[in-house]
Amino acid sequence: xxxxxALQVNDLYKSFGDNAVIKGVSMDASRGDVIxxxxxxxxxxxxxLRCLNLLETPDSGDVFLAGExxxxxxxxxxxxxxxxxxxxxxxxxxxxxxxxxFNLWSxxxxxxxxxxxxxxxxxxxxxxxxxxxxxxLERVGLSDRAKYYPAHLSGGQQQRVAxxxxxxxxxxxMLFDEPTSALDPELVGEVLEVMSNLAKEGRTMLVVTHExxxxxxxxxxxxxxxxxxxCEEGPPDEILKSPKxxxxxxxxxxxx
Amino acid sequence: xDLIVEYQAQLIAGTVMTIRLALTSLFIAVILGLLGAWAKxxxxxxxxxxxxxxxxxxxxxxxLVLIMLVFFGGQVTINAxxxxxxxxxxxxxxxxxxxxxxxxxxxxxxxxxxxxxxIMAIPTGxxxxxxxxxxxxxxxxxxxxxxQMVRFAxxxxxxxxLVLVKTTALVSVIGLQDLVYNAFTAGRSTRQLFTFMFATLxxxxxxTAVSDVLLRALERRYNRGVVRTN
Numbered sequence: 001x002x003x004x005x006a007l008q009v010n011d012l013y014k015s016f017g018d019n020a021v022i023k024g025v026s027m028d029a030s031r032g033d034v035i036x037x038x039x040x041x042x043x044x045x046x047x048x049l050r051c052l053n054l055l056e057t058p059d060s061g062d063v064f065l066a067g068e069x070x071x072x073x074x075x076x077x078x079x080x081x082x083x084x085x086x087x088x089x090x091x092x093x094x095x096x097x098x099x100x101x102f103n104l105w106s107x108x109x110x111x112x113x114x115x116x117x118x119x120x121x122x123x124x125x126x127x128x129x130x131x132x133x134x135x136x137l138e139r140v141g142l143s144d145r146a147k148y149y150p151a152h153l154s155g156g157q158q159q160r161v162a163x164x165x166x167x168x169x170x171x172x173x174m175l176f177d178e179p180t181s182a183l184d185p186e187l188v189g190e191v192l193e194v195m196s197n198l199a200k201e202g203r204t205m206l207v208v209t210h211e212x213x214x215x216x217x218x219x220x221x222x223x224x225x226x227x228x229x230x231c232e233e234g235p236p237d238e239i240l241k242s243p244k245x246x247x248x249x250x251x252x253x254x255x256x
Numbered sequence: 257x258d259l260i261v262e263y264q265a266q267l268i269a270g271t272v273m274t275i276r277l278a279l280t281s282l283f284i285a286v287i288l289g290l291l292g293a294w295a296k297x298x299x300x301x302x303x304x305x306x307x308x309x310x311x312x313x314x315x316x317x318x319x320l321v322l323i324m325l326v327f328f329g330g331q332v333t334i335n336a337x338x339x340x341x342x343x344x345x346x347x348x349x350x351x352x353x354x355x356x357x358x359x360x361x362x363x364x365x366x367x368x369x370x371x372x373x374x375i376m377a378i379p380t381g382x383x384x385x386x387x388x389x390x391x392x393x394x395x396x397x398x399x400x401x402x403x404q405m406v407r408f409a410x411x412x413x414x415x416x417x418l419v420l421v422k423t424t425a426l427v428s429v430i431g432l433q434d435l436v437y438n439a440f441t442a443g444r445s446t447r448q449l450f451t452f453m454f455a456t457l458x459x460x461x462x463x464t465a466v467s468d469v470l471l472r473a474l475e476r477r478y479n480r481g482v483v484r485t486n
Contacts, residue, residue: 107481
């Protein structure tokens with residue numbers, strides 16, 4: 001199992017009512033892969049990401065994290081449900097997520113936001129957790145803001161705190177759900193810079209994004225989703241420079 | 257003034273009764289309110305339906321009618337059930353229990369709406385952030401939902417509490433010797449009703465003023481991290 005991919009997704013399906021959003025998506029991420037997931041709005045890319053940590057429950061399909069399968073069963077109505085919620089919680093803590101809207105806990109200071117996971121989910125001793133938290137804040141360049149509340153920070157700073165909050169869990173995989181889409185243009189750079197540094201360190205990352213430059217320069221693999229299916233995938237410089245499908249060509253021409 | 261001093265024991269006893277009654281009612285109301293909010297927000301249709309019937313019924317009927325219904329009707333009903341089933345003998349509902357129970361029941365309906373609104377005001381993203389870092393439901397409730405719910409609920413809570421304190425005056429109709437009852441009795445027997453009602457007014461104002469100060473302090477505590485944009 002040592003060689004198991006960091007994250008493996010087999011044939012994932014998800015629909016909301018009659019609306020099929022994900023129609024059989026499979027994906028492998030080896031350790032150190034940075035996979036950028038592109039697609040027009042409504043292509044299902046965020047839903048796909050949210051199915052991985054069960055913020056949305058997929059209709060079918062398997063998710064493996066470092067070879068460990070997220071065990072699911074069917075309830076009486078035929079819906080998928082976790083076999084063991086504790087296992088799911090454990091696996092979630094190893095797949096930290098960064099959201100479009102930051103989602104920092106507004107009643108906690110920056111430091112407490114970062115401390116919450118280590119202390120209450122991973123049961124790390126307070127002193128040790130504090131040391132780690134400060135180290136992570138240092139990494140995202142915000143250790144001087146530890147005692148601030150989220151509302152006193154800019155969007156870019158909030159998102160960097162959210163990245164520190166994810167990072168401090170020492171996750172196997174980091175999931176980024178359009179991390180720069182809610183930011184003012186001048187704040188996008190600081191967040192992308194932090195993310196590039198993480199990529200250079202060899203972190204395994206799945207990044208749903210609209211930032212073509214980030215996909216091209218940072219990711220090791222690009223996946224283009226169209227109407228819930230993988231339309232095209234491959235090394236970013238190949239598929240972004242010479243897209244084979246009409247859909248990706250259209251998508252790229254709209255962005256530039 | 258001499259009269260007030262002469263009757264101070266009754267007035268103090270009445271005030272203590274009013275405070276005890278208000279706090280007991282509040283306790284019942286908060287528990288019913290939390291249950292009601294939970295029921296209304298849960299996926300269970302049955303729970304939601306029961307909670308809706310409860311709040312609709314209570315909020316549509318005058319408090320005085322409910323108090324008399326519970327005090328007179330409740331006692332008859334409980335004893336009728338006891339007699340029919342033979343499970344218990346004659347039970348005498350004390351005025352305090354009837355009063356606190358009814359006021360708790362009434363304000364539970366108002367607190368249900370206050371708490372429901374407060375929970376709905378918490379951004380779902382913050383709960384999702386908790387879920388996605390592996391927090392258990394109980395931890396999410398204690399660390400993310402509860403502190404913010406309190407913050408969003410406090411203004412409505414303060415309002416409900418002040419109305420509740422005043423509503424306790426209604427229990428004098430079932431003979432509970434609260435502040436109003438004692439002041440009214442003293443006023444009638446001395447033929448100085450105005451003096452005693454004025455004293456009552458001052459005492460109620462003091463009670464609500466003290467509540468206001470305490471609740472404001474609580475609001476400050478729970479408002480940490482909130483930026484007011486004026």
